[in-house]
Amino acid sequence: MYYNFKEIEKKWHRVWEKEKSFRAKAIPKKKKYYLLEMFPYPSGKIHMGHVRNYTIGDVSARFKTMQGYLVLHPMGFDAFGQPAENAAIKNKTKPDIWTRKCIKEMGNELKKMGFSYDWEREISTCDSSYYKWNQWIFLKMFKRGLAYKKASSVNWCPSCLTTLADEEVIEGGCWRCHKKVEEKDLEQWYLKITEYKEQLLEDLNQLKDWPERVLSMQTNWIGKSRGVEIYFKLKDDNTIIPVFTTRVDTIFGATYIVLAPEHTLVKEIIKGKPQEKEVLKFIDKVSKKSAVVRSSSDVKKEGIFTGSFAVNPVNNEEVPIWVADYVLMEYGSGAIMSVPTHDQRDFLFAKEHGLPMRIVIQAQGSKFKVPAEITEAYEGDGIQVNSAQFDGLTNQEAKVKIAEWMDGKGIGKIQTHWRLRDWLISRQRYWGTPIPIIYCPKCGIVPVAYEDLPVELPKDAPFTGEGGSPLGKVKEFVNTKCPECKGPARRETDTMATFFDSSWYFLRFCSPGFNEEPFDKKEVKYWMPVDQYIGGIEHAILHLLYSRFFTKFFKDLEMIDFKEPFTRLLTQGMVLKDGEVMSKSKGNIVDPDSMISQYGADALRLFVLFAAPPETELEWDSKGLEGAFKFLNRVWRIQENLKEKADTGLVRILHKTIKKVSEDFQSFKFNTAIASMMELTNAIYQYGADKQVFKSLIKMLAPITPHFSQELWQILGEKGSIFKAGWLEADPRMLIEERIIIVIQVNGKVRSKIEVSQDISEEKLKTLIMADKKLISWLKDKPIRNFILVPKKLVNIVV
C-alpha cells in the first residue's frame, strides 16, 4: 500500500557509504561550490532545527552536484562547551566520554536523514589535533599584540560561574542560561577585535548576499558614531573638559554641561565650594544604584549643580557645570554638553531645574518660537540661527562647517566613537581549549613555544560545578617550567571561549588532517570562501562577527587572499510548535527520529521545505508531514501506469516545471518548487505520463527526496547514481504556448477571458473582443477612451 521507505532508505545509506559518494577532492579548474551549514553542538540527539538547517543545505548541495559543480559539503562537531560538563556531573561520567558518545549518536542520526556529507572530513573541536591550532592562532595573535591580558570590570554569570563576552550578554542576561549578568573586576584575556572595527564595518558593504537583518545587526553592534570632541575650559583655571557630541551644529545652543558622577574632575571642582557636601552626597547616592536601575530610561533623571562654570569655546560664554546620573562614564569622555532646545532629554532636565535655553535650529517653514513657547525639543533638521557666522546654513551643512572650523582652531577635534569592545575569551571552565600561556615569577607572561603545542587538556580534572577554574586543581597541569628561564612556573588555568573554536573551522574543513599549520593554504585557496553558509539567526552577531574577524586576521598573516569568509548567507527560521519555540522546558518537542520511523527521512525532508520558505518561522504540523508522505506515495504509484508516449500538453507542463524548479532551487524557494512539482504530479494524474516525463519528475525531486528518487531511478532501469545523471534543461520551444488565454478587463475589472493563438494581431484581438457576448453590456454605447494591451497576457479597455 505504501512505498517501503524503511528498506529503501537503509539500502541507499549502505550504498552511499560503501561508494563514498560524497567524497570531495579538489580538481583544479573544475568549478567548485563550498556549501556549509553551521556545525552542531553534539548534544546527542538532533532536533527539528537541525533537520531544517541541514535539509536546506543538503538539497542545495545535491542540486549543485547535479548541475555539475564539485561540491564540498562537510560536517563536524562544535564539541567543547559547558553542557558537557553539566551532563558529565549529572551522569557521573567525564565530559570527554560523554561528548564522544554524543558525537557518535548524533552522527548516526544525521546519516539517517541521508545528508550528503563528506564524512572523511569530519572534525571535532575537542580533539587535540584541532584545538592545537586554536592555541597556535592564539599565539600568533599574542605576538601581534592582538591577544592581551587586562584587568577590567567584566560580565560574570553567577550560574555558569564564568565570565562572558559582551556579545554573550543578551538583554542583561547570560545567553546560555538567561540569568542576570553581574559585574566583577577580574584580569582576563582579550582579543583585540577592535583593531579590525573599520574593516568589519566597511566590508559589510561587500556582503551583498547576506540578509539585511544580519547586516544591520552587525552595523548596530559595531556602533560607529561620528562627531566632535569639544574642549570646554574650566572658568577658574583653564583645565580642559572634553565633551563628545554628534550634534555639533547645536553647539551655540549649549547652555550648560553635565559630568558623570564618576568623572575625576568632579571632586576637584567642588573643593571648597558651598555645594561640596551636597554634591558628594549625590555621588554617593548614585553609586549605590545598580547599573540596571541607572540604565533604565523611564527612571527620572537626577542631577545637581557643582557651583563651577565652564567656558564654551565657540562664543566664550560661561555655562554652569552640573553632575547627573544619566551621563555615563563609559561612553565618550564622560561629559556632555546640554542643548535643551534640540535634545529631548536635555529639555526635560533643563525644565526640571530651571536651566537656560536657546534656539539655534529653526524648523523650515514654521514660525520662529522663543524658548518659553516650546513644549518639547526640536530634534529635526532646519536652518541655523543664533549661531554667529553659521546663521542661515542648513544644520547639515553647519555640522560639517562647524566641525572643520573647530578642528582647525584647535577648540575641538573631529572624532569617531565605536560601540564595539574587545572580545573577552577567558572562561573559568574545564571543557575548552587551554590558553597556551605560562606565568613565570621572573619572566612574567610567557607564551608556550609553538613546538610544545598542543597544551593538552588533562583527562581528569575535579570539576564540580562549584566554580573556580578546574584546571587550577590539577597540579601536574599547573606546575611547569618557564620556557625562557627554565625555572618553576605556572600555567594559565582558564580555557578559551568556545566561539574561538568555531571562528575558523570552515578553513579547517578544507584540509582537516593537515598538521603543519591550521590549514593547507593550497586547499583553502581552492575551496574558500564558503559559497553558501546556512545557519540560525542567533549567530547574527556572535559567531558571524568573530569569524569575519579571524578571516581578516589570516589575511593580515598572508595565509589567505580574501577578506570575507562567507559569500552568501542564509539564516533559516526557527521551528515552532503551537506558536512557540520547541524546547525541553516547554515540553513541546517533536523528535525527528520518531518522525523518520513513521514516515521516512524523505517525507520529513519534503515537509520541512514545503511548509514555509527557509527564512521564515516554520510551524510544525503533523498533518502536513502526513500530506508530504501521501504525496510521495502518489508519485510512487505513477510507475504502475506509464504510457507509451505522453501528450504534448503534459510535456509542456513538464518543461514549465523544469524552468520553475531550477530557478527556485537556485534561490532557495523550495516551497514553491515543491508546489510546482505537485502541480506536475496532478497533471500526470490527468494526462498520464510516459517514462521520460516520470524520470524528469523524480530527478527534480532527487535533491529533496534522495532515497526515494534513487530507488525509482533504479526501478526504471537506470544504473548508477541519479546524482551523476545531470540536471534538466527546459526546452525553450516547449515553453511557448500555442493557445493562450487573454484576460479582458473593462476599467480595470476582469470581465472576460478569450483563448487565442499566441501570435494573434492586435486588430484581430480587437475584433474578437467586440464580438464577445460577455463584454457587450460593458462596452455598448460607450466610447473607448483607451485600449491597453499587455502582450500575451491582458487587455484593459477604458470606457
Place this chain on the structure above:
RNA sequence: GCCGAAGUGGUGGAAUGGCAUACACGUCGGUCUCAAAAACCGAUGAGCGUAAGCUCGUAAGGGUUCAACUCCCUUCUUCGGCACCA
C-alpha cells in the same frame, strides 16, 4: 527613541505593477466498500442572488497609475536588534 523585517482565506503559505488566494492542510460532498481505512473525483474568501452574475475584499487611511498585495505618504500592530550612546 533609533535601525531592520513583517502584516494576505479556518490554517501554512503563493503572487514584487497585469486574473488576489497557486500548492498544501483542514472542512464538506461524491465514487469504491457490507462497513471503515486508503485511493480517486469535486466544492471551499465574504455578502447578495434560484441562476447567469454582481458587490466587497491583501492591517487602516490617502496618493500615483489604464491597472496596486506589489510603488509613494501617513497611521496602527507584531517580531528582531541597539539604546539614559550625548
